Amino acid sequence: MTKTALVLGAGMVGVCTAWHLVRRGFDVTLVDRRGPGQETSYGNAGLIQRECVAPHHFPHELSRIARIALGRGNDVHYSMRAMPALARPLFDYWRASGPGPYPAIVRHYEAMIRHCLTEHDEMIEASGARDLIRPGGFKFALQSAKSLAEEAATAERLKRDFGIAATILDSDGLAKAEPALKRRFAGAIHWTDPWAVRDPGGLVGRYAQALEQAGCTLAVGDAATLAQDAGGWSVRTASGIVRAEHAVVALGPWSDQVLRPMGYRYPLFVKRGYHTHYKGDAGLSMPVLDLQAGTMMVPMNMGLRVCTGAEFAPLGAPPTPVQMHRAEARARELLNLGPAIEPTPWLGNRPCTPDMLPVIGAAPNHKGLWLHFGHAHQGFTLGPVTGRLLAEMMNRETPYFDPQPYSPTRFH
């Protein structure tokens, strides 16, 4: 008998889940209220981050906490009004970032990240999307000698522990490599392994197109209509009710909205991020992050995409693009930036969990329901990796790495 599945959410995570289920003979309907890759998976920095073996942790150094609390710097922004609701997940995030639990979290993160290039590569090849990929890595530009030395020490440690490649550039080396930069930096770390994607939403779209050609049905529908019956699961779509034995919740930051009515309370919170495109590529050879200024500059097909760091605010709260204004001002200092393409900045939501690990596996209390969300800063990188992992679990295969650290039961 053919195995059937509904995959709810057509971001990078949902599309990759559907991809691996179809490859295993499942009859899959991929449901989204929009087209594939039009939300968070559209607006990110487009990096397939092979270097990011250690997830973004909550700072423990008092100087960094004070800097954030006082609103200095541009990498983190928060609204005081959001704090009461965020207090518990942020406290748990701070605890998980401590010297006790964090090293194990890094090990579990690295177990996923190490597969990102090979898993994406297969999908890029099969979907004819090579034209969207720019290998060669990206650069962290550092303003002070002290921060360059700190980042160089981190790069050295990642090389020793995990084989991550990086080249350290001094001030002249960076100026030579990126002559478009108008300001001098102390130097840069050039992470050489990662790939940059020239159109992140476009890559998800290509994967979805290939998926459709392989027999997956793409449907428009509201995941909130998900219902369980004797035969499994159903959801209402524009072309009628669709039923399947399995359902996968891959709704990124919105996953909670469908799970709460079923009695699940996942401590999902969002770190918001903004971008704006500017005409032309401003002459950068690859993505460059001005680390201290929280300003990411990425040459893309649409123009130069300038992205911001993290903003702590509730999902759905009105935009407060202060970081975007500062990032634009900094990018104008650094580059001959063209005019903005969009009238207002794009706003997206990184789906985060306090222990920095995604939720992957069977829902504890509902047969045939599977959870796949919470990929935070690296969902674009990790979609194909964890998509395969979940599909293997659903198909009762031996998973290609241990799924236990990401188990949905860990919060209950």
Ligand SMILES: Cc1cc2nc3c(=O)[nH]c(=O)nc-3n(C[C@H](O)[C@H](O)[C@H](O)COP(=O)(O)OP(=O)(O)OC[C@H]3O[C@@H](n4cnc5c(N)ncnc54)[C@H](O)[C@@H]3O)c2cc1C
């Ligand atoms: C500024 C910024 C920069 C980033 N840079 C990077 C990067 O360089 N590299 C990287 O790896 N990651 C990056 N990320 C993180 C990455 O974008 C996310 O982790 C990833 O896109 C999450 O994918 P997803 O499929 O879980 O969620 P999404 O892409 O948001 O997909 C969820 C889908 O669910 C659908 N949906 C929601 N509710 C419903 C409903 N009720 N009914 C039907 N459909 C629904 C939405 O329409 C959407 O298509 C960045 C994020 C931001 C904000």
